[in-house]
Amino acid sequence: MERRWEEEQNDIGGEDPEEEDDVDWRMPSALGSPSIKAPSMLIQPSSSIAHRSETCLQSKLGHSRTIVHIDLDCFYAQVEMLRNPTLRDKPLGIQQKNIVVTTNYVARARGVSKLSYIKEALIKCPDLVLVSGEDLTNYRETSTKVTELLEQFCPLVERLGFDENFMDVTKLVESRLTSTDSKKLVHIGHSYESDAQIATQCQCGCRDRLTMGSHIAKEMRDTLKSKLGLTSCAGVATNKLLAKLVGAHHKPNDQTVLFSEWTDSFMQTFTKLRQIPGIGHSSGKKLKGMGIQNLEELRPTPVSTLADQFGKQQAETMLRLAHGVDDTPVVSKGPPQSLSDEDSFKKVGTLPAAKEMMTGLIKNLIKRLRSDGRIPYTMRLTVRKYVPGSWHRESRQTGISPNLFQKHDDASLLEQLLEVAVGLLQKLIDTNRPFHLTLINICFTNLRSKVTKGAIDSFFSKPAVKPKGLVTLQSQGMCDGKTGEMEVHSSKDDSIANELGDLPAANTEVVDKMHFGTVSGHKPREEERYVIKHKQKQPSSSGSVASFRTSVNVTGKVEAEGSKSFFKKLGSSPSNKSKSLSCRGELGTARKPESVATGLREQSSWTVDTARDAPEGEFDEDNSLLLEEAIRSSQNVALKQPSKRTLEESSSHDTTECSVDDSLAKRLKNDSDHETKPTTIKQNMEEIEIPPDIDRSVFNVLPSNMKEELIADWEREKRRREDECLLASSSQNLPKNKKSSSSAKKKQLPAVRNTITKYFKH
DNA sequence: TGGGGTCCT
DNA sequence: AGGACCC
Numbered sequence: 001m002e003r004r005w006e007e008e009q010n011d012i013g014g015e016d017p018e019e020e021d022d023v024d025w026r027m028p029s030a031l032g033s034p035s036i037k038a039p040s041m042l043i044q045p046s047s048s049i050a051h052r053s054e055t056c057l058q059s060k061l062g063h064s065r066t067i068v069h070i071d072l073d074c075f076y077a078q079v080e081m082l083r084n085p086t087l088r089d090k091p092l093g094i095q096q097k098n099i100v101v102t103t104n105y106v107a108r109a110r111g112v113s114k115l116s117y118i119k120e121a122l123i124k125c126p127d128l129v130l131v132s133g134e135d136l137t138n139y140r141e142t143s144t145k146v147t148e149l150l151e152q153f154c155p156l157v158e159r160l161g162f163d164e165n166f167m168d169v170t171k172l173v174e175s176r177l178t179s180t181d182s183k184k185l186v187h188i189g190h191s192y193e194s195d196a197q198i199a200t201q202c203q204c205g206c207r208d209r210l211t212m213g214s215h216i217a218k219e220m221r222d223t224l225k226s227k228l229g230l231t232s233c234a235g236v237a238t239n240k241l242l243a244k245l246v247g248a249h250h251k252p253n254d255q256t257v258l259f260s261e262w263t264d265s266f267m268q269t270f271t272k273l274r275q276i277p278g279i280g281h282s283s284g285k286k287l288k289g290m291g292i293q294n295l296e297e298l299r300p301t302p303v304s305t306l307a308d309q310f311g312k313q314q315a316e317t318m319l320r321l322a323h324g325v326d327d328t329p330v331v332s333k334g335p336p337q338s339l340s341d342e343d344s345f346k347k348v349g350t351l352p353a354a355k356e357m358m359t360g361l362i363k364n365l366i367k368r369l370r371s372d373g374r375i376p377y378t379m380r381l382t383v384r385k386y387v388p389g390s391w392h393r394e395s396r397q398t399g400i401s402p403n404l405f406q407k408h409d410d411a412s413l414l415e416q417l418l419e420v421a422v423g424l425l426q427k428l429i430d431t432n433r434p435f436h437l438t439l440i441n442i443c444f445t446n447l448r449s450k451v452t453k454g455a456i457d458s459f460f461s462k463p464a465v466k467p468k469g470l471v472t473l474q475s476q477g478m479c480d481g482k483t484g485e486m487e488v489h490s491s492k493d494d495s496i497a498n499e500l501g502d503l504p505a506a507n508t509e510v511v512d513k514m515h516f517g518t519v520s521g522h523k524p525r526e527e528e529r530y531v532i533k534h535k536q537k538q539p540s541s542s543g544s545v546a547s548f549r550t551s552v553n554v555t556g557k558v559e560a561e562g563s564k565s566f567f568k569k570l571g572s573s574p575s576n577k578s579k580s581l582s583c584r585g586e587l588g589t590a591r592k593p594e595s596v597a598t599g600l601r602e603q604s605s606w607t608v609d610t611a612r613d614a615p616e617g618e619f620d621e622d623n624s625l626l627l628e629e630a631i632r633s634s635q636n637v638a639l640k641q642p643s644k645r646t647l648e649e650s651s652s653h654d655t656t657e658c659s660v661d662d663s664l665a666k667r668l669k670n671d672s673d674h675e676t677k678p679t680t681i682k683q684n685m686e687e688i689e690i691p692p693d694i695d696r697s698v699f700n701v702l703p704s705n706m707k708e709e710l711i712a713d714w715e716r717e718k719r720r721r722e723d724e725c726l727l728a729s730s731s732q733n734l735p736k737n738k739k740s741s742s743s744a745k746k747k748q749l750p751a752v753r754n755t756i757t758k759y760f761k762h
Numbered sequence: 763t764g765g766g767g768t769c770c771t
Numbered sequence: 772a773g774g775a776c777c778c
Contacts, residue, residue: 075778096764115763136765161767161778280776333768342765380772391763395772441765768777 054303056316059239059325063206063260066213067330068167069235069243070220072146073252074114075163077104079142080131082229091125093118094133097344101133105252134343136162145228153220156330158240166240167220168330173212182208188218189234189255192246192262202260210236214257221255241326244277245270267324271295278321283310298322335447339372340380341365342441347386351422351431354440358421359414361442366410366417369444375405376444379417381424384439393439396424399446406450 072078076094081087081104091107093100100121103112110125121128143162150157156168185208201207217234224230234255235247246258258266270276271294273284286309292298299322306315320326341361348354369376380397400420404413421442429435
């Protein structure tokens with residue numbers, strides 16, 4: 001739950017209003033709260049921020065974004081109090097092993113702080129009610145519901161742990177401001193230092209945006225309370241760091257907005273290194289080793305001084321954070337990248353005991369995987385060996401056969417996974433000799449969706465290029481259709497790779513999707529729509545296998561096939577209907593693991609082998625055929641044009657798209673302005689326009705009613721996209737250079753096939 | 763000193 | 772595989 005074990009010991013003295021989250025609300029005027037400082041002290045003489053003029057420390061986004069951070073109050077305790085309301089008026093602590101990981105506010109009022117030992121907590125509060133919080137199931141499920149509710153407001157929701165979410169509400173704010181008289185607008189909740197004097201208000205329009213942001217934050221919090229019964233805190237600011245920091249100012253169950261002109265004085269209220277999220281234990285120690293004890297000393301430090309120890313990029317990041325500058329985008333991560341379960345204990349010293357532990361963990365994980373719907377391709381075992389004074393962990397991982405999960409015999413699945421786990425354990429310790437473990441963790445990663453009937457859709461696409469490295473290719477889905485993706489890895493083909501020199505490094509591509517956001521209590525408005533940027537984590541492409549990804553639209557079956565909880569439909573909101581679903585396989589090189597029975601091998605990802613002579617039983621036959629067919633028959637795909645800029649530099653505004661056809665490479669290279677001409681074909685005595693990424697030969701053999709349906713789709717989509725372009729280009733408040741650099745790349749919109757897949761529904 | 767997660771190297 | 776970071 002809570003971070004920072006160390007500084008209770010390390011940071012002696014130096015009272016900190018943010019340190020204990022119960023201080024502020026119980027004793028608002030206590031302990032150096034910023035509000036008791038004289039306003040004059042808070043006004044930044046321009047000279048004092050002179051060191052920030054190092055250009056790398058300045059925000060490239062200015063105040064263009066509006067970010068909301070929502071933090072659930074004492075989350076685990078709230079969940080337990082919902083389950084058992086009689087706990088509400090009792091001092092409650094959530095126990096994990098011999099630690100109280102969080103407490104309700106009654107307990108905090110009695111002096112029980114978070115992350116204290118059970119013993120100490122009971123001394124302070126003998127009637128403390130302890131509830132075990134070792135099983136995270138309820139917390140995880142509630143946490144997912146929270147994120148899903150927030151996704152109804154805006155598509156850009158980023159989770160941080162189980163109890164925090166960031167939202168980029170820039171677009172929502174923008175659309176609301178166009179229909180609101182901003183002169184009458186007053187912020188909701190607190191604002192940082194709003195009643196103090198400050199020379200000039202920022203004139204960029206951020207005040208109105210942040211004010212509107214505070215209204216949205218309030219609606220979000222009200223929704224969490226009414227739908228889930230959860231109270232929360234919110235912070236509203238122009239970046240994630242500031243939103244998070246300012247939200248902690250009024251706790252619990254309240255919210256705070258930071259208007260931009262207060263940023264510097266606000267940041268000055270933070271003095272300790274560890275108060276800045278992003279400066280962790282290790283960096284803190286390193287800095288102190290360099291003689292930099294606190295933020296006041298850090299802020300004026302030249303980048304070059306830090307770069308020696310941290311590298312240039314980390315040095316710049318740290319300094320920016322220290323100044324309250326944070327251009328990192330809010331990134332919706334979608335369903336989790338890994339599922340793990342662990343237990344710690346006094347001692348596990350025999351193989352049977354270890355097996356029993358691991359069996360329990362794997363059983364739980366199988367349940368979670370089944371409910372998630374995806375299949376893991378990698379298993380990792382982590383152990384903590386008993387070494388007094390050390391909490392070091394070691395891990396080993398291996399690929400596992402996806403076939404194990406394709407069938408539904410969980411007993412044999414458990415058996416086989418246990419075998420794999422034992423194999424990994426034996427790499428970590430000699431199980432024939434006495435050992436002493438104090439923790440076992442099992443983690444499934446490399447989660448991929450099962451291939452579904454949706455893959456059929458990719459029959460319409462033909463790959464024109466096989467870029468080197470990983471490129472995300474995806475079409476756009478409309479709000480009334482489920483969207484999924486199938487990833488197909490092709491064998492390496494360098495013919496065009498050189499011309500794709502400015503493709504991103506693997507793992508950094510960004511996928512755009514269209515979302516139509518609604519706000520509860522408001523009827524959906526045409527303007528309230530967004531382009532969502534989804535950063536998709538790719539598995540490292542192994543060996544000589546390059547890969548690309550095509551997009552498929554999947555019908556309602558999406559929910560059944562992947563990551564169920566995150567794709568769950570909430571009410572009738574359209575905003576979370578278009579979620580991505582990844583299926584991945586690799587084609588080409590006929591590599592396969594040696595150890596099939598246990599799936600034990602060193603490779604971290606599996607190769608789906610589609611060679612005709614591949615041994616049977618290696619992998620799901622249907623899937624591979626589907627994949628192979630998809631590869632062969634797809635040709636043109638929509639491509640998210642990667643940006644040379646780093647992710648940090650890119651904002652949520654400047655998404656660029658282009659469709660890939662035969663001239664892809666040329667266009668990437670030349671950045672030329674020509675549009676892909678829709679292909680015209682002769683059908684039923686009339687000229688039909690079909691999108692450039694549609695395989696004409698496939699289209700031709702479709703039944704005529706399906707053809708008509710598709711044509712109607714394309715027409716609709718064309719019109720919609722024209723609107724979209726207008727909206728997007730007319731409403732950006734980005735720095736000029738930014739905007740032009742993004743519009744220099746072609747707005748080429750890929751075709752959308754949104755209703756066709758209904759033909760493949762069961 | 764929990765039981766989770768993320769990303770980067 | 773480990774290490775940093777977050778909760």
